[in-house]
Amino acid sequence: MDIKPIRVEVTCLFCDAALQAEEEREYQSGDLIKCTACGEENDFDSVRDIALEKGEEQIKAKALKERDC
Ligand SMILES: [Zn+2]
Numbered sequence: 475m476d477i478k479p480i481r482v483e484v485t486c487l488f489c490d491a492a493l494q495a496e497e498e499r500e501y502q503s504g505d506l507i508k509c510t511a512c513g514e515e516n517d518f519d520s521v522r523d524i525a526l527e528k529g530e531e532q533i534k535a536k537a538l539k540e541r542d543c
Contacts, residue, residue: 483525483528484507484516484521484522484524484525485521485524485525486509486511486512486514486516486521487514487516487517487520487521487524488509488512488514488516489509489511489512489514491509491510491511491512493507493509493510493516493521494510495507501518501522502518503518503519504518504519505518506518507521
């Protein structure tokens with residue numbers, strides 16, 4: 475499955491802080507992203523799914539707006 479790069483923010487599953495993903499690092503399924511705010515390690519698959527959902531919502535909202543114009 476192709477994973478497109480997403481520009482949406484990924485947030486910590488534990489404290490909801492924005493996660494600082496290292497730009498040059500390619501996160502892969504099974505990786506953990508450590509939250510700088512609470513120190514918990516977030517499962518990359520989970521945060522990516524949430525980010526993708528958010529991204530989809532944004533695209534849908536944009537599409538609706540454009541249709542209304
Ligand atoms: Zn956190």
